Amino acid sequence: MEGKLSFLNFINLQQHEQFDLVFTQGDFINYYLKGETRYAIYSLFTFFVEIEYNVRKNKILDIIAFEDGRLIDRYWVLTELN
Numbered sequence: 001m002e003g004k005l006s007f008l009n010f011i012n013l014q015q016h017e018q019f020d021l022v023f024t025q026g027d028f029i030n031y032y033l034k035g036e037t038r039y040a041i042y043s044l045f046t047f048f049v050e051i052e053y054n055v056r057k058n059k060i061l062d063i064i065a066f067e068d069g070r071l072i073d074r075y076w077v078l079t080e081l082n
Contacts, residue, residue, distance in 0.1 A: 004046065005045050006045075007047045007067055010065055011065050018049070018065070019051075021044060022042050022044055022049045022051065026043060026044040026049060027042060027043045028041075029041045029043055033055075036055050036057075037052060037053065037054055037055070038052075038053045038054075039051070039053075040053065041072070044065075046067070047066065048065070048066055048067070048068075048071070049063060049065045050062075050063070050064045050066070050071060
């Protein structure tokens, strides 16, 4: 897709189109594991997308797009800089 896509236009796309954009144009930022679920965060255009993936079942469970807020907080890991 040429140019930028707005947040509203992204959430109105079909789910398979959202996945295609995230995996081809998104920038992977970080992930964390909780039980058998892997949560990965991507930056896409001017917003973020979280992919929820069940490791044992090898299946994507959900996709959530957001611009800011609490969801992004769980991806910040504080590290000690030497």
